[in-house]
Amino acid sequence: MSKDLVVPEKLGLKARSIDLGGYIQGFAQIFEGLKNWSIGIPLVLVFFALWELLPRLGLVDALILPTFSDTIKVLYDLIVSGKLLLHVLVSLQRTIAGFALSVLVGVPLGLLMGHYRQFEKISDILVQSLRNTSTFALMPIFLLVLGLGESSKIAIIFYGALWQILMNTISGVKSVDPIYIKAARSMGLSEKDLFIKVILPASFPSIVIGARLGAKIALMVVIAAEMIGAKSGLGFFIQNAQYNFLIPEMYAGILTMSILGLIINYLLVWLERKATYWKGDLSGSIH
Amino acid sequence: MDIIVAENIRKKFKLKNGQKVKNNGVVSDEVEALSGFNLKIRKGEFLVLVGPSGSGKSVFLDLVSGLSAPTGGVIYLDGKPVQAPSAKTGYVFQQYALFPWRTALSNVECGLEAKGVPKDERVRIARELLSLFGLSDFEDRFPYQLSGGMQQRVSIARALATKPEVLLMDEPFAALDAQTREILQNELIRIWEGTDTTVIFVTHSIDEAVFLADRVAVVTARPGRIKELIEIDLPRPRTGEIRSSTEFARNRHKVWLALKSEVSKAEQYTKLATGFAG
Numbered sequence: 001m002s003k004d005l006v007v008p009e010k011l012g013l014k015a016r017s018i019d020l021g022g023y024i025q026g027f028a029q030i031f032e033g034l035k036n037w038s039i040g041i042p043l044v045l046v047f048f049a050l051w052e053l054l055p056r057l058g059l060v061d062a063l064i065l066p067t068f069s070d071t072i073k074v075l076y077d078l079i080v081s082g083k084l085l086l087h088v089l090v091s092l093q094r095t096i097a098g099f100a101l102s103v104l105v106g107v108p109l110g111l112l113m114g115h116y117r118q119f120e121k122i123s124d125i126l127v128q129s130l131r132n133t134s135t136f137a138l139m140p141i142f143l144l145v146l147g148l149g150e151s152s153k154i155a156i157i158f159y160g161a162l163w164q165i166l167m168n169t170i171s172g173v174k175s176v177d178p179i180y181i182k183a184a185r186s187m188g189l190s191e192k193d194l195f196i197k198v199i200l201p202a203s204f205p206s207i208v209i210g211a212r213l214g215a216k217i218a219l220m221v222v223i224a225a226e227m228i229g230a231k232s233g234l235g236f237f238i239q240n241a242q243y244n245f246l247i248p249e250m251y252a253g254i255l256t257m258s259i260l261g262l263i264i265n266y267l268l269v270w271l272e273r274k275a276t277y278w279k280g281d282l283s284g285s286i287h
Numbered sequence: 288m289d290i291i292v293a294e295n296i297r298k299k300f301k302l303k304n305g306q307k308v309k310n311n312g313v314v315s316d317e318v319e320a321l322s323g324f325n326l327k328i329r330k331g332e333f334l335v336l337v338g339p340s341g342s343g344k345s346v347f348l349d350l351v352s353g354l355s356a357p358t359g360g361v362i363y364l365d366g367k368p369v370q371a372p373s374a375k376t377g378y379v380f381q382q383y384a385l386f387p388w389r390t391a392l393s394n395v396e397c398g399l400e401a402k403g404v405p406k407d408e409r410v411r412i413a414r415e416l417l418s419l420f421g422l423s424d425f426e427d428r429f430p431y432q433l434s435g436g437m438q439q440r441v442s443i444a445r446a447l448a449t450k451p452e453v454l455l456m457d458e459p460f461a462a463l464d465a466q467t468r469e470i471l472q473n474e475l476i477r478i479w480e481g482t483d484t485t486v487i488f489v490t491h492s493i494d495e496a497v498f499l500a501d502r503v504a505v506v507t508a509r510p511g512r513i514k515e516l517i518e519i520d521l522p523r524p525r526t527g528e529i530r531s532s533t534e535f536a537r538n539r540h541k542v543w544l545a546l547k548s549e550v551s552k553a554e555q556y557t558k559l560a561t562g563f564a565g
Contacts, residue, residue: 187372188372
């Protein structure tokens with residue numbers, strides 16, 4: 001994350017010939033610039049101000065969109081009464097369980113698939129077909145097979161998060177500089193040590209990126225899963241609020257969801273930094 | 288006494304699917320890197336391999352280290368055929384190949400870990416080696432925090448940590464600037480002269496070869512074999528001043544003469560057949 005001033009050139013506003021790649025890069029740089037707190041915070045404030053003003057000025061029906069301040073008030077009450085906390089904890093518990101499972105399976109499997117080409121060749125078609133099947137489409141099957149209990153939700157989250165972690169681990173392993181492997185072999189490292197001491201640390205940055213993307217999906221999937229068949233959790237809370245026309249509660253639930261996602265994302269960004277301490281400060285990361 | 292005996296070594300590589308090469312008019316999907324390669328290396332000597340690009344010098348180092356197996360022939364190390372990498376050889380690469388997630392000290396410890404040396408002992412040996420290279424103040428640095436010359440010093444220290452009988456060096460100084468290169472040559476020769484380690488050193492620089500070597504082995508254009516072994520009759524211990532002596536120039540000329548025709552042969556060859564680098 002750069003803290004320099006954003007100059008027009010950096011924003012990609014320099015005169016360019018019509019070149020899509022250039023524009024995409026330009027937009028990417030604009031978004032990069034938005035990460036600067038100096039622009040980012042005011043933008044969020046503008047968003048909240050619009051949220052407050054639209055229903056207040058009668059431009060949007062307050063029944064459909066309650067004002068920001070009303071939503072916050074409801075959110076505050078929900079927090080104080082402890083009603084929300086229970087649902088948040090339940091959702092988090094499911095997310096963490098499913099996510100942990102996907103790391104436990106995805107990382108070792110990815111290390112093997114990335115390193116042993118034959119293994120990847122054999123499993124590639126199966127992995128690609130599973131990966132390209134929407135998790136949401138599979139939800140009914142998970143419910144049918146595993147029932148309405150915790151296991152079906154954890155399984156869905158596991159399935160959703162697995163692929164990003166697996167794919168990033170594989171690509172991380174594949175991009176390990178062969179010279180490291182040659183050096184390790186020349187020092188007489190055993191095959192096991194080669195994995196633990198060379199391949200794993202060398203592909204760790206890529207694995208952490210996969211974990212971050214996986215965690216995002218896990219959070220998304222948990223809400224959807226709780227909306228379909230659950231009696232607790234944030235997804236259930238939001239869905240339930242809508243059914244009972246408790247619209248401010250619904251928005252409070254959604255807002256909680258966003259805050260949760262934000263916290264987890266920054267936590268993982270921080271972890272990513274920690275994981276790449278040895279790379280120096282040259283490369284910025286995209287959140 | 289000979290520590291390494293390479294007998295009638297042949298090494299072929301299969302090209303990737305669909306790739307072809309033309310050898311003397313014959314189209315083939317294989318490249319012969321070494322053929323009829325015979326070499327005996329004395330215990331404790333500093334042997335430098337020079338030869339045109341693609342003549343299989345690095346391939347030979349891989350064979351000695353046990354990282355790859357010859358297609359034909361046997362390499363004996365201490366009288367036993369080389370079959371797998373062992374602590375008897377240490378390998379230094381042109382690209383340093385330091386593990387970027389480990390500190391300088393921890394990089395040097397690496398080979399000792401593989402041997403199961405306890406932590407205290409590892410640290411002691413690694414510190415000793417780093418201080419030998421004047422890097423005591425940098426032991427906690429990561430590779431990206433070190434200059435190229437420093438990284439290569441750490442890399443040599445890492446290879447020496449397991450006290451190998453043979454140190455293999457594949458163009459270790461090629462990526463460094465001329466000044467650093469000379470400094471490292473001087474350091475290497477100073478440290479090596481205090482040990483009984485055998486060194487096999489690959490380079491493209493005749494000056495480097497003459498300055499370092501007891502013997503220079505000139506390798507032919509592909510497929511590589513030994514064309515000539517040249518004794519370098521410069522006194523030891525050698526210091527930087529020797530580079531400007533007339534004896535140095537005389538030795539240099541000998542190597543140059545042996546190498547000249549091979550290099551032009553290799554150039555012809557590259558024009559005919561591209562698609563293989565090694």
